[in-house]
Amino acid sequence: MGRKDDLTKNYMKNPEIFADFFNGLIFDGKEQIDWRELKEIDSSSILDIPVPQCGKSRTAQKYRDIIKKAIIMRDKNMYYVMLGIENQSDVHYAMPVRIMLYDALTYHDQVQEIANRNKDKSVCKSNEYLSGISLEDKLYPVITATLYWGKEKWDAPTSLKEMLQEYDFKLDKYINDYNINLLSIIDLKTIPNFKTELRLLFALLNMRNDGAGMKELVSSDNRFQHISRETAELMSDFASIKLPKKQKEGDYNMCKAVLEIKNEGIAEGRAEGDLALTNAIKNLMDNMNKDFDEACNLLGINDEDRNRYKALM
Structure with missing residues (x-):
């Protein structure tokens, strides 16, 4: 096994x-x-x-x-x-x-x-x-x-x-x-109405083939900042995310781990990719009190692309 x-x-x-x-x-x-x-x-x-x-x-x-x-x-x-x-x-x-x-x-x-x-x-x-x-x-x-x-x-x-x-x-x-x-x-088209971290786990794995969508997901839900070891290991293994260091509280910030993934494979011209990253920026600014540049840094967006995303907001 x-x-x-x-x-x-x-x-x-x-x-x-x-x-x-x-x-x-x-x-x-x-x-x-x-x-x-x-x-x-x-x-x-x-x-x-x-x-x-x-x-x-x-x-x-x-x-x-x-x-x-x-x-x-x-x-x-x-x-x-x-x-x-x-x-x-x-x-x-x-x-x-x-x-x-x-x-x-x-x-x-x-x-x-x-x-x-x-x-x-x-x-x-x-x-x-x-x-x-x-x-x-x-x-x-x-x-x-x-x-x-x-x-x-x-x-x-x-x-x-x-x-x-x-x-x-x-x-x-x-x-x-x-x-x-x-x-x-x-x-899955919709995630079943689970009450435990199973809902977060399935939501993330459902988006694992969409890097921008995955970043938008974790930045829109603060619960991804405090994930148990068991759930974090499954997220790491099945979504190819580097397991972050354990936090002082004993849990794992999988939001940060996902946002640190290099923004590879997302074509600049794809409308859905631009929309997903724009929403991710907004979520970070609204939910994590980040300014525009801080959100772009977390998402790995280079200086050349920032003006385009700012114009879309």
Whole structure:
């Protein structure tokens, strides 16, 4: 497992971040999932694979990134659900099959747990021994989110049917599909209503391919001046920003770190680039009490270009 994989897994495993992610993804930011009620689940599952040639089976162990049991409180009702996250630094072209397998194994683990409990209690009727569970036994629903951190757009299938070869349309209603719950940070049109630093992290990574836009973003929100180490490391690794020195308060000024990035790759004649930098100058002057020249210095704008930006203001 690489550094980026370790960073994303450890970050999203944090109960507050985990709950905030699903509250933002499913409930538009309403706190229906209490992070204090989350229960960590063993992320490994054992898979028995039949080997017909020898009449035996071999076992394979599969590991999810993160899986937790959660309680959802809605309208004074309490519901249990299994929530999982699969982090992806790169595009995965077989993700629907992978997620389908993980979810099936999580359901299988629940069946085995119930069957073992019933066996210990000797409660199974004769027609229930095959499965080990009764008609009254129910499973918790499983929801897995695929969280894509890469800087290139996600172009892989998001459903099982997208992966299949062309087939006769008469077969369609008999072929089961499986969709993934994909959140691709780089493809977001709007940032989900997160309450933690997850919102700042996703907002910055969403803009990472637009240097001027990223500078405008961090200069418009004072919260980027005080970012925790865990969030700052992800910003640094995934947006190629040099991690600044820790401040006296123990946090990191990622606004300053972004503004110190050289203004490379932004064509002077591009209207959107000029507009973004002009807005960044205004934000620094309004939000950080900088004068025009101080703002230009922070943004790395040379003397020759300053008059053009001043004229645009």
